Every structure is written in C-alpha cells, then in structure tokens.
Amino acid sequence: MKKLTTPKIDRCIGCHSCSLACARLVHKQISWDTAGIRIKSSGGLTTGFTADHCLACDPAPCAAICPTGAFSQRKGGGVIVKKKLCINCGDCITACPIDAIFQDPAGAVFVCIHCGRCVDFCPHNCLQMEEIHGTTEEEASA
C-alpha cells in the first residue's frame, strides 16, 4: 500500500497542476479547492510553496471522529472515503490537525485518498507515492 508524499516540495513552482488534476480526475470538477492536495505559499511568494494534503495518520483522527462511517481507517494510514455516507457535518475538518481536508460551501468534504493521480502532473517531480511499511497491495484493495 502506498501513500502520497511531497519529498521535494522545495522544488514546487506553484503551478497548481496537481490540485487541478485531482479535482478534474478524481472529483470531476474544475477547482483548486476540491482536491486532496492544495498548494499555497509558505508565507508569501518569496518563501516557496507548501502542499496541504493528508499525511496518512494511523490511527486517523478524522476517521475516528466521523459519526457515520463516511471516513474509515485505511490500513497503513489515511482514510477510505464513502461519500454516500457523509452527512456534511464537518467534524473531520476540526479533527484534522493539519487542515488537510477541504469542505465546499455545500458541505461536501474532500481529502486525499492516496490514489497518486496527481503525481504525474507535477513538472518538477515534487510528489511521490511511497510504500507504507508493513502493508501489502492486497490490503490496499481490501
């Protein structure tokens, strides 16, 4: 099982191609908000960029607090998302310590599912899918 990491985010040029790709390919939207990875400056454009995305907590506080099971613990870290179960309460937003989850104005929440579809859109190879130790591919698809 793999997780999305940003080992070379210092190379980021702020093009937002990763966010736009996630919104387009995963969520069928045109947006730089409704994405599992979102780019912002780390304190003004002279300071470089940082990526807001799920760090694959295990256990994940957002899954623990979810009252309906829309977020459940993913083996090895992160969450499995079942949108149909979500009641838009936003509890996951407050539970996440690093603001990795975005809630749209209608209440729907968006978090990285570690699918890796954004990775190839980064022109500077800032993003990487990294194997989570102690997990297997079978578990990933379980």
Add this chain to the structure above:
Amino acid sequence: MIRDHFRVLVVNLSTGKGKIAELDGRNSEVGGSGLAALLFNKYGQRDLPWNDPQQPVIFAIGPLTGYYPLMSKTVCSFKSPYHDQYTESHGGGRSALALFFANLDALVIVGRSQRLCALTVSSRSLAIKDVDFMKGMDVDESGKLLRKMSPGSGHRTILRIGPAGESGAAMSCINVDTYRHFGRLGGGGALGAKNLKGIVIHGDAIFSQPDNKEYSKIFAEVYQQITATDMMKKYHNLGTPANLQGLNNIQSLPWRNLQTTSDPAIDKINGERFATDTLLRNSACSGCPVGCIHVGCVREMFDANHRYTFKQVAYDYEPIFSLGTMLGITEPRSVLNILDVMEKTGLDAMSGGVALAWATEATENKLISEKETGVALSFGDAAAYQQATELLATGANDFYRLLGQGSLKAAAEYGGSDFACVLGQEMAGYATGEVFFAAQSLGFRHSHLDSGGYSFDQKHSDQDVSGAIDFLIKDEAGRAFMTSMVSCLFARGVYKNDILAECLQAVGYSDLAATIDTAGAHIQKLRWQTRIATGFAPEYITIPKRFFKITTWKGAIDPVYLNTLKDQYGQAILRLAGE
C-alpha cells in the same frame, strides 16, 4: 462551458457598491482583449481624460481560462496615462485563475475612493477597505500587508501599486503576485487615480468538469505537448534571457541608449551568466506547468560585521535589456539591484530603464545636469541608477515628473528628442530592423508582442513592404484571438487554430470554435476602433532619428524603407478599422 454570456462585476469606488452585469457577446467578443474592448465601450468615456473618476479599469479573462494549461493570463484595459488613449496590458501570476474561480469573466472598477483603499473580491464577497496607512508604501510591504488582511492563501491574487502608481506616473505598473505585472502604459497610475492601492481576488468557486470524453482527451494532448516535448524548453531553461546572446550576435541588442547594437561585454550579462550567477529558483503562473519565472538572488552585506540581507528578484530578457545593456551595466547583480528598486517603487522596468538611458545621454550632451537628475548619471553606474529610480518613481522634481510621463515629454522640454528611444512608448529590446520599428511604433499596445515584427526582421533580409504589412496585420489578428482566450503567448506554438477549436468545442463553445479567424479579425478591428476613438492617429507618431542611425545584421537602417513601412502600416490600420 460555465455560461454562454459574460458575467461581470462592476465596482464603483465612489459609492462603495458593486453590481453584477450579464452581457452577451461570447461568440463575437469572446473574452480577454475582445471583452475588455466591449466593456470599455460600455463603461468608458472616450472624451474624458484618463484620470476622470468615471473611467474604468478592466480585468478580463477568456473562455478557456481555468480549463487548460497556459490559459493563465489576464487582460487589463484602461485609458492610458501615457497617451490618454485606450490600451491593454497583460499579466499572469494567479490573476487569471483567481478571477475564474471568483466566478467572473471580468472585473470593472469605476469611480474614485475618497481615501486610499483596497478592494477584496471573491465569488461570495465584495469589500472595500480603507488602507490610508499604506500611502506611499512600496509594493513589497503593501503586498505583505494585503496578504495578512485577506483570506484565501494560495488561491488568491494580490494586485498592488507602489509610489509610482500613486503619483500618477505614466510608467507605473500594477504588480501581480510579486513576480508578474501589468507593466506597460501606466496601469499603476490608472489605479492610483482611483485611490486604489490594491486588489485581492480570492478564487473560491467550484465548477463541474465538462461531461464528455473529448475534454479529457484534448487536455491530455495539450498537457503532453507542453510538458513532454521540447516546445517550451526555451522558456523554462534559461528563459527569455537566452535572447540576449542571440540578439547581440546579430547586432540587434540595444546598448547604451541604442548607441550600438552589439558589444563583446555580452559575455558578462547573457542568459547563461544570469542563470549561473544569480538564479535561485523558478516559479509559475497558476495553471502553467512551464514555470518560466526566473527568480534571481542578490546578497548584500549591509554592515561590515558580516551582516547580510538578500533580495529575490524575478528577471526576464526585457528588464535585463532595459536596466542592463541599455544602461551599460554588465554585472548581473547590479541589474537585479536596479530592478529591485523598480519593483518596489512600482515602476515599469522596461520604460523606466529606457527613460534613464535617455537621461544619461542627455547628461553626456549637457542638455541636463545633476541639478535636474539629482545624482550624476553615467552609463555603467548602477548605484546612481538605483537612486535615480527612486526619484523617477516619486516624481521628486519637475524633471522627474516630466520624465515619468515619457522620455519624449522630457525631451520636448530639455532637448534630445533625436536620441529618445521611443517607439510609441519606450522601446522594447529588439533593434532588429525596420519592420519591428514600424510595428512597435504603431502597434496597438506598442508592445513587441502585438505582432511578430521582430521575428519578420530576423527572417527577411530583403525589403518587402506589402509582405511585411500583410504579415503584421494577419499576425495581430491571430494574437488578438489568443489574447481573448486568454493564453500566454509563449504557448502560441501549441495552441494552433485547430487545437484551439478542439479545446473550445470540448468545453461547449462549438459556434466559437468554427469562427476563430473571423472572431480574431473582429476583435482586432474593435480594439483599433476603440483606440482611434480615444485619439490614436498614426501621423502623430514619429520615429526618433536614433532608430535611423543604427546598424543591424542587415546593414544600416534604410530610412526610406522604414518611413514607407510606417506610413503604409498606419494606413492599413486605419483601413481595417474602417476609417
């Protein structure tokens, strides 16, 4: 598509209120350049001066903004403080995507605030804040404060002006997200006249993806061409500064106020040298994976006890020409130091550098002295140019106030119009020959990007008046369509008309996809009609003698050819506008 019409927010700074206007014209005026002209004709006052409170400042994007890579620019249009006529200036940064995600095709600002203010806009909010405490504040500091005062980190654009814009200088720019600009023809002054220090646009809307396979297919094709081929390599490798060596090699690089077009000292100041000695990192406009922004670094020891500060300054070909070769500066860090002052004071670096080059030669010719310039100007003296930039930006005395309105305005008072390097406005860095000189002189924006005159010169050593005019007119129409999308013109090799048609079709603009040529010609005509209605007349534009005295790779400039080109290009423009 999101809608088949234009959704425009019109903000009146006199009343502090805004309203949404919905306008037709997507298949005719398209967006960007065309939409901006449409809006100026609706909200602008042709016969009132540029600084009348009623005059609009317009920011417009296009039908492909947000949908495809490199559709990352915004058109800003206004009545120019430089020539009091309608004009456009183009900028990138996050401005285009921020407007798109603010659910707007354009933002129009009219009226004048009583006190210095900042405007904040999103898809769900509009606020005008008093920022009188920012009076006279530089671009850097005001940007930091606006950042602190506004929501949407990462997904907003912060436009602001410096002291130059506040003082109404015709060479003042609008800074976009620190490293980009609406640079030329005084956009900063147009905002300054409204007491508008800054604009923050937070893009917080979300749209559905077009529900068809064609969109994904054409997106992937375009993205692949941009990122996986060498088509864009020149822009992200050395970037536009690669042109310095090439233009110097063919005797087309202006040096020391265009006293010459080539110099062996190019080895010290070419693109390779900038990359090796100063390049810190790259950056990009939102929605563009190319990353053509080259940020250079200058380290400065401000105290003998090894106390240092550093500056990050984005460089391109044009400011290296205007603040380097044009001023006889051959040390990259010195160029960045002058550019840093231009940036902070909110001056357009191209116009400012060329104006200071004129002032230097005027000093050499004893037409002016330190009494006017406040500091002794001589080619190669970077420290003096840093000081002079401050004086120019703030309009420190009568001389600088006049120079800030244009080199020819100062020359009319002090003499030296023969060597003012002005082609409609202060020249761009292409001494390629007669076609470019005629093209910039009469070009719609007086920009080297209005048409490819500089390229035509480099490919044709023969004299072909009708061929050149035909090329300029047709090329301008194609570019008018591109700047209505609004594409970065660096992507014009990717976005050929057939690709553009597929892109438009995939997001629902089938009618427009079928009429690219006619739409481009219509927008070209509309822009010229608007410019002419605000006072443009080709016969009022002169080409200073300096441009007739130089030698390029083709040999000495032929005055008859240049004058014929200018006359016939002017006539062709009037004809296409229906005059």
